[in-house]
């Protein structure tokens with residue numbers, strides 16, 4: 011068994027913890043910037059970077075045999091920033107694949123990716139660092155996902171879709187084959203994306219259109 015800690019102690023931590031069942035990882039600590047009760051009585055919640063530093067200093071062996079994962083679902087860049095912070099503390103970032111997820115043997119996953127329960131990543135898909143393919147989402151053949159992309163629960167990416175860095179695909183959205191989602195764009199829950207989405211845009215509906223503000 012290897013030890014792992016999560017940065018983030020709320021919803022995404024619960025989903026991620028579920029993915030550790032039957033794996034080589036044992037969750038030993040959570041870190042959060044705000045004071046939160048631990049969802050698991052035996053796992054302490056450390057307060058921010060100072061709490062993490064103190065805990066590592068007191069841990070026999072320091073960072074030896076310890077990995078980390080970032081349990082932050084929102085797409086404001088904080089997942090990638092937190093991965094960098096954890097690396098600065100000497101922690102390796104784990105890629106976590108739920109035992110009931112499917113990842114094709116020839117798919118390529120970056121550091122710190124999370125593929126959760128019943129999700130699928132198909133043949134020749136390529137995922138950057140810190141990508142989440144959430145519960146029951148699917149990323150089909152030859153899709154290319156940039157760093158920090160989050161594909162929310164139940165979203166469907168057809169073949170050869172490209173999603174640039176930091177974009178968020180809302181729950182249950184459907185992306186038609188070969189569509190391109192620009193960096194930092196947001197696809198609303200349930201949207202059907204029939205056209206390319208420019209960087210930074212928010213689209214919703216069927217067919218997906220820029221959201222009226």
Ligand SMILES: CC(C)(COP(=O)(O)OP(=O)(O)OC[C@H]1O[C@@H](n2cnc3c(N)ncnc32)[C@H](O)[C@@H]1OP(=O)(O)O)[C@@H](O)C(=O)NCCC(=O)NCCS
Pocket residue numbers: 083144162163179180181196197198199200201212213214215221222
């Ligand atoms: C698209 C989205 C980002 C917009 O959020 P927002 O900017 O806060 O938008 P608002 O809630 O203020 O809604 C603005 C308008 O868009 C509509 N709208 C919002 N989301 C919509 C959606 N997914 N589909 C269709 N219309 C939507 C609202 O009804 C509202 O319309 P109105 O002005 O006529 O009342 C958000 O609604 C969404 O779908 N997020 C995805 C959430 C998700 O999948 N989370 C998964 C977590 S793991």
